[in-house]
Amino acid sequence: MWLIKLAWKNIWRNRSRTLITMAAIFFAVILSVLTSSLQDGVFDNLVKNMVSFYSGYIQVHKKGYWDEQVLDNSFEASYKMEQSVLTDHNITAISPRLESFALASSAAITKGCLVVGISPEEENKITRLKEKITEGAYLQENDPGILLSEGLSKRLQLYLHDTIILIGQGYQGATAAGKYPVNGILKFGSPELNDKALFMTLPLAQDFYGAYNRLTSYVMALKDNSSLQKTSASIIDAGIGREYEVMTWEEMMPDVVQHIKTDTASSRIIQGILYLLICFGIFGTLLMMMVERKFEIGMLVAIGMKKIKLILLLLIESVITVVSGCLLGIIASMPVVWYLNRHPISLSGETAKIYERFGFEPVFPASTETIHFITQGLIVLMIGLVLSLYPMVKVIRVRPVLAMKR
Amino acid sequence: MQTVIDAHNVSKVYNADTIPVYAVNNVHLHLQKGEFTALVGPSGSGKTTLLNLIGGLDKPDSGNIIINGVDITTLSANELINFRLKNIGFVFQSFNLIPVLTAKENAEFILQLQKVHRKERIKRIEALFKQIGLSDKLNERPAKLSGGQQQRVAVARALASRPQFVLADEPTANLDSRSASNLLDIMARLNKEEGITFLFSTHDQRVIDRARRVITLVDGQISNDTAAVPVTHEAPVSTEKS
């Protein structure tokens, strides 16, 4: 007990040194928690955005569809498959789609577009399409109207309640043509979708393409991304048949995966540099301390203080300093992370464009997962404690006669 | 008379490979319980080295040092630390005290190392502070004390654990003459009244005059020894050993 008291007094013998050490640890924890939780938040957000923009986490197609996305690679809708897939509790929703290209015309303008037939309710569970409505109303069951993306609407100069004419090639070479009222306008973060997409109910699309009861894909949403591979494997294991292909978003969008990998690597480097800076900061103050206390330590050993006790004393001092720096850092980083979660950093300019090209909104909400606080706190704690071994090693070697020499 | 320090043929050589310096050269030294002895000699004569050897802070290159029947040259570094704690009181020239502790806590510290109970600690320390005349400074930190007061606290700390003897390497070197004489008064009184054995080095003539035995070192060798004077409370200072 008296040793702890002495340690406490020693900590405050040189207030500024202790505060420098604690501040180094404090800011190190905050910065590394921030880097880590921002990074994770960005990727979480990226994945969530990517999949909820369009692809979903997992898709089932007819084998070969992904390489050749044409209506002839469509398949018969299977209620049985929908039900069996939904028994997997990692899958929160499954939605059928029929999609293909067509030409969209207003009176004077014609543009290519992506026509997507959806089940309004199921689709909304996966891509939250309803939230992207900026004008008009979302699709109803058996709605005769369509939803037009904002960019396409501008390019065609077609607005709410106007009529759009679609012409294309239907299933098995049939000619597809139709006239539809514009029910609503959708705004997408992804320029690709925003300039091309057009949504209608599944029966309407099947009718347009003459592809009755046919689908090009089942799109699935998962509880979270961590069960992606497992769930995909279990769909295949469930025996959906050799004529289907099961693809995860990672397989459908390899460039996003690559981007995440590159970005993770670069932020690891940033964190590494950060850790290195903390090391120097802490080590500097430790060196200073040992120079200042050299004589005293020699004296203590001379009068009969066992080295192990002296080491224990120094250990208590560093544990108190390092642990409290870490704890304060963790506590202080919580509101910061929380704030950055609620008020995501949003980018503009070139970087934003790059992110938009990947198809997601350039906003960076921090991840509030506890794991970041724990891991980063522990890493800095370990760094602090490992460095604290230095004074202890010095104590083991100390020879009072030399230490007390002027 | 009980012998507390018995050193035979003790030598310490520095720079043995290049130009050897015999800091302590074949010294024989016997100290009885109750002595009040000064180790004198010019700077560089080996006083500090000899005291360090006797105090178990350094190992001789040859010879034996027997303290209270134990040959400390055979002890391991860890055993030596423990031996010092239990048997030897140290007063250094300066920086004796832990700056973050009060005077009382500094003296108490050595008793805490020895796991002496709180009641006993308080009792001893209060008595000692009365003897060193600093009862009113118990709760002051070293920085608030004068150099002389700090050295007195160091003496109190050295005595708190009731050692076999006290080694003091130039305890007055940094003190003005009044403080020095005051410290010597206290040491002499403790020696006379409590029978505490002191061995201290100095090159201050006024301090030398207070000693009852003076050992003179020159170039690491004892050149003169007025011989041990056992503590016979009424004996005159100049009594020779028979």
Ligand SMILES: Nc1ncnc2c1ncn2[C@@H]1O[C@H](COP(=O)(O)OP(=O)(O)O)[C@@H](O)[C@H]1O
């Ligand atoms: N660590 C050392 N290395 C080399 N020489 C030393 C060392 N310590 C002391 N000496 C030498 O030993 C001799 C005795 O020194 P010291 O015991 O300090 O003398 P004093 O205390 O009487 O001034 C001196 O010549 C000194 O230079």
Ligand SMILES: [Mg+2]
């Ligand atoms: Mg000296």
